[in-house]
Amino acid sequence: MSGLKALQESFQRGLLAGDDAILSEINDSAKESRDIRFGVYRNAYVLRFIEVLSSDYEQLHAYVGDAGFAKLARAYIAAHPSDRRNARDFGRNMPRFLGHANPYAKHSELAEIAGLEKALGDAFDGPDAEPLSLERLAATAPEDWPRLVFVPHPTAIRLTFTTNTADLWSALHGETPPPKPRRLEQRQPVIIWRQDLMARFRPLPPEEAMMWDEAAKGVAFGVLCEMVATFAGTVGAELRAASYLRGWVDMGVLADCRLAPSPRLQVATGLGPGNSASLLPVTQ
Amino acid sequence: MSTKRPPFLGFGLGLRAQHYREILHGTPKVDWFEVISENYMIPGGQPLRMLDQIRERYPIVMHGVSLSIASTAPLDMEYLQCLKTLAERANPKWISDHLCWTGVHGVNLHDLLPVPYTKEALDHVVERVTQVQDFLGRRLTLENVSSYVTFGQSEMTEWEFVTEVANRADCWLLFDVNNVYVSAFNHGFDTAAFLNGVPRDRVVQFHVAGHSHEESHIVDTHDHPVCPEVWDVYRAAVAHFGPVSTMIERDDNIPPLTELVDELDHARRIAAEVLGAKRMEAAA
Numbered sequence: 382m383s384g385l386k387a388l389q390e391s392f393q394r395g396l397l398a399g400d401d402a403i404l405s406e407i408n409d410s411a412k413e414s415r416d417i418r419f420g421v422y423r424n425a426y427v428l429r430f431i432e433v434l435s436s437d438y439e440q441l442h443a444y445v446g447d448a449g450f451a452k453l454a455r456a457y458i459a460a461h462p463s464d465r466r467n468a469r470d471f472g473r474n475m476p477r478f479l480g481h482a483n484p485y486a487k488h489s490e491l492a493e494i495a496g497l498e499k500a501l502g503d504a505f506d507g508p509d510a511e512p513l514s515l516e517r518l519a520a521t522a523p524e525d526w527p528r529l530v531f532v533p534h535p536t537a538i539r540l541t542f543t544t545n546t547a548d549l550w551s552a553l554h555g556e557t558p559p560p561k562p563r564r565l566e567q568r569q570p571v572i573i574w575r576q577d578l579m580a581r582f583r584p585l586p587p588e589e590a591m592m593w594d595e596a597a598k599g600v601a602f603g604v605l606c607e608m609v610a611t612f613a614g615t616v617g618a619e620l621r622a623a624s625y626l627r628g629w630v631d632m633g634v635l636a637d638c639r640l641a642p643s644p645r646l647q648v649a650t651g652l653g654p655g656n657s658a659s660l661l662p663v664t665q
Numbered sequence: 666m667s668t669k670r671p672p673f674l675g676f677g678l679g680l681r682a683q684h685y686r687e688i689l690h691g692t693p694k695v696d697w698f699e700v701i702s703e704n705y706m707i708p709g710g711q712p713l714r715m716l717d718q719i720r721e722r723y724p725i726v727m728h729g730v731s732l733s734i735a736s737t738a739p740l741d742m743e744y745l746q747c748l749k750t751l752a753e754r755a756n757p758k759w760i761s762d763h764l765c766w767t768g769v770h771g772v773n774l775h776d777l778l779p780v781p782y783t784k785e786a787l788d789h790v791v792e793r794v795t796q797v798q799d800f801l802g803r804r805l806t807l808e809n810v811s812s813y814v815t816f817g818q819s820e821m822t823e824w825e826f827v828t829e830v831a832n833r834a835d836c837w838l839l840f841d842v843n844n845v846y847v848s849a850f851n852h853g854f855d856t857a858a859f860l861n862g863v864p865r866d867r868v869v870q871f872h873v874a875g876h877s878h879e880e881s882h883i884v885d886t887h888d889h890p891v892c893p894e895v896w897d898v899y900r901a902a903v904a905h906f907g908p909v910s911t912m913i914e915r916d917d918n919i920p921p922l923t924e925l926v927d928e929l930d931h932a933r934r935i936a937a938e939v940l941g942a943k944r945m946e947a948a949a
Contacts, residue, residue, distance in 0.1 A: 384818065385786050386737040389769045389778075396774060406781075407814045411853050412881040418851075421813040421884060422776060429775060463773045466731035466744045467703045471775075509709035535708075578711040 395419060396426045397462055430458045430471060437472040437502055440553040441494050456482065469506075475499065490562040493546040494553075497582065500538040500573040504580040507536035512576070512633035518626075525640055527603025531596045531629075532637035536575040539594065541568050547584050576633040583632070588612050589625045601641040602626070666802055671759045671837065671869045674724050674910040676929045676936075681915070684922045685715045694926050695723065699912050700755065702729040702762075706747045716755060725757045726870070726910075728839075731773060732762035734797065734807065735780045735790050738769045745800050752801065759869060761806035761839045764790070764827060781816035782826040787833075794834035806869055807831070808839035809859075811847040811876075811885035823848065824862030831867040838863060840906070841872040842899045843891070843914070847883045856898050860905050868906050873899050873932060874914040888917035890928060896935065903939045911936065 388406055395403040407415040431454040435442045442450040457478050463471045476499055479485040480492035512534060521529060545563050552559040570590030573582040585593060591612055592605050600608070602622070609625075610618035629635050675696030680688075687693060698719060705716050719725070731744065752760060765777040780786050798805050809827055821829075831838050840863065849856045873896075875889030891899075891913065903909070911932050913925055 384783065385781065385789060386769075388781060388816065388818070389737050389766060392778065393769055393772060393774065397772070406816050406818065408817055410815075410851065410882075415814065418814045418882065421882065422778070425776060425884075426774060433775075463768075463775055464771050466741060466773055467706060468775050469703075469707070506707040506710035506712055509713075536710075575710060578714060 392422075396423055399423075427455065427458060430454065430463065433468050434458075434472045434475070437469070438475060438495055438498050440498055440550050441475075441491065443553045443556075444494060444549065444559060445491070453479075453485065469502075473499065488562065489564070490544040490546055490549055493540075493542050493544055494550055496540055497542075497546060497550055497571070497573070500540060501580040501582065504536040504538060504573050504575045507575060510535050510636040513630055513635040513637055515627075515630050518630060518638060521638070527601060527606075528641045529602040529638050530599050530641045531602075531626075531635050532639070533597050534574055534634050534636045536573075536580075537597075537634050538573040539570065539590070539597070540573065541570045541590075543568055545569075547571060547582070572634060574632065574634045581632075588621065589628075592622060592625050593629070599641075666798060666804065668804065668835070670866075671806075671910075673908045674726070674758060676933050677724075677726070677910065677912040678922075678925055678929060679728075679912065679914050679916070680716075680719065680725075681919050682712065682715075683919050685711075685719075687922045689715070689718055689722075693922055695929065697724040697726065697758070697910070697912075699726045699728045699914075700757075702727045702748055702751060702760070703731055705755070706744075706751055713754075720755055725755050726912075727752060727755060727757040727760045728808075729760070729762040730775070730777070731767055732797070733765070733767040733773070734762060734793050734805075735764065735786065736766035736769055737789070738771070740793060740796060742800075745797065749801055752803075759806050759837065760801065760803065761808055761837075761870065763810050764807045764830065765810045777810040779810070779812040779814055779816070780826070782819040782821045782823060784820060787821075787826060787829050790830050791833045794830065794836050798834070798836065804836050805834075806837040806839050808841050808872065809844050809848075810841070811844040811851075811883075813851055813882060813884075815852055822854070822858070822862065824859045828863050831864060836867075837869045838867045839870040839872060840868045840902060840909070841874075841914075842902055843872060843874040843876055843887075843895050844885060846895050846898050847876055847885050850883050857901065860898070860902055865906050868909055871899065871902060871906075871909050871911045872914045873911060886917060887914050891931075896931070899932065900935050900939060903936050908936065908940060908944065 391403040394400040404415050404419060407419055409415050410418055431451060434454045434457065435450060445453060457475060460478060461474050476492050476496035479495050485491050543564060545560060545565060547569060549559045549562060570585040571582050572585055572593065588609060592609055595608055596605055606619050606622045609622045677697035677699055678695050680698040680700045700716060705712055729748065763777045765780060767776060767778060768774045794805055845856050845859045873891050874887045875891050877884045877886040913928050915925060
């Protein structure tokens with residue numbers, strides 16, 4: 382085994398590290414020298430992965446341009462040799478890479494655009510699940526509403542941007558000139574998910590983002606209503622919470638709902654059956 | 666394990682995402698589709714949904730690019746389990762991959778790298794094919810790859826190596842017509858020597874594809890129409906092997922489906938001219 386193993390290790394070093402030791406194992410061809418022939422593999426190695434990254438990070442590519450993307454991709458390829466059988470996984474470290482490696486880390490929008498593109502890619506072929514239907518939600522007994530907990534769709538991903546990434550991405554995706562990158566005064570939460578086989582994203586108002594994050598942790602609806610009331614005032618809090626929930630059902634970003642085991646949650650919220658029963662229909 | 670020879674499927678195409686809609690909403694003259702296994706080794710979403718719908722209408726064959734059967738790294742059992750799970754879903758007529766290696770030490774270079782044709786490599790590959798076939802519970806189909814280098818330590822020709830693997834491991838062969846042409850040009854052997862050198866009863870599939878001519882060598886790029894020289898080798902292959910399931914392989918610069926169907930019709934015409942229409946129908 383040692384001969385084959387040593388040859389493969391040497392061949393791989395030749396591709397990854399530019400080591401020429403493998404050339405001693407390769408024959409010259411009648412038409413070309415061995416280094417030119419081995420160069421076919423060397424060139425293909427880099428070009429193939431640039432192509433994979435360009436496909437996965439199409440808007441990032443458009444944003445930095447061909448030359449900028451090739452440079453960025455080469456730096457990534459050198460830092461992250463492929464360690465997965467599926468090429469779709471090769472670029473998975475791009476957002477983290479751009480967030481830490483100079484000079485890219487100085488431009489926060491790069492890591493955030495990459496993060497959004499990765500999330501959209503992950504949502505595109507993430508696990509299947511039937512979205513929660515309005516009928517199923519409406520079938521919940523009025524007295525049980527405060528105990529309802531929600532299961533996010535398995536493709537749902539929450540990100541928070543510090544720059545105008547959402548606008549940049551939308552402009553790039555629409556093939557229009559992107560606005561200048563700028564840091565936002567208030568961080569922008571977004572949610573990414575798949576609906577009708579399409580990966581989508583939507584910015585979330587801060588209150589809705591807060592409620593989503595808590596709901597995703599399994600906090601019951603009654604408590605969510607209290608949190609919304611604390612976040613932006615008690616007036617209309619239940620209506621706001623119900624409105625967000627209705628929006629999530631329409632978006633298909635929830636997969637299921639069930640009742641929390643402890644009935645104490647109902648008591649804790651102070652929401653009686655009469656109040657909870659009116660939540661959903663009010664927003665329809 | 667089934668040792669029954671896979672059926673003659675006729676004339677097929679590689680399933681590409683660009684053509685999903687046309688395939689499902691039309692009646693393209695394609696007898697079967699080959700899917701890249703790794704593209705469907707994903708949790709869910711549109712690709713798997715499309716695969717489910719297309720496999721209800723057409724026979725499917727699975728073609729992998731990451732098995733790395735000749736690598737000295739341990740077999741990736743997680744990958745094999747994913748492959749087996751996909752096969753249970755897609756119910757392919759056969760499963761193929763390449764007689765090559767793709768990396769060692771946890772790296773996957775996503776290239777079909779050449780093997781030295783030594784007794785040591787032969788024993789290694791035969792043992793691995795046997796293990797994979799035992800795990801999958803079916804015979805594997807192995808494809809000859811295009812190569813750009815030859816190794817000083819090789820002890821036999823490529824076709825002798827391929828033949829020994831097929832006979833000793835008891836697997837099927839995918840005879841890639843373009844790869845034979847490319848390697849013959851690059852290494853200066855006669856395509857007829859390869860064609861006559863592999864066992865006729867092992868060949869269950871042909872690949873036909875285009876390539877990029879770089880004057881002193883040819884690169885297997887699958888981004889052009891099939892050239893006349895490769896059609897000539899195909900004609901000889903049909904004459905030698907008889908009716909064998911034939912597929913046009915196009916991975917880049919992917920044209921409209923109708924263009925590939927036209928190219929497939931050219932393969933049909935050649936096969937009919939060589940074998941006569943009756944023999945083709947009998948085989949089907």
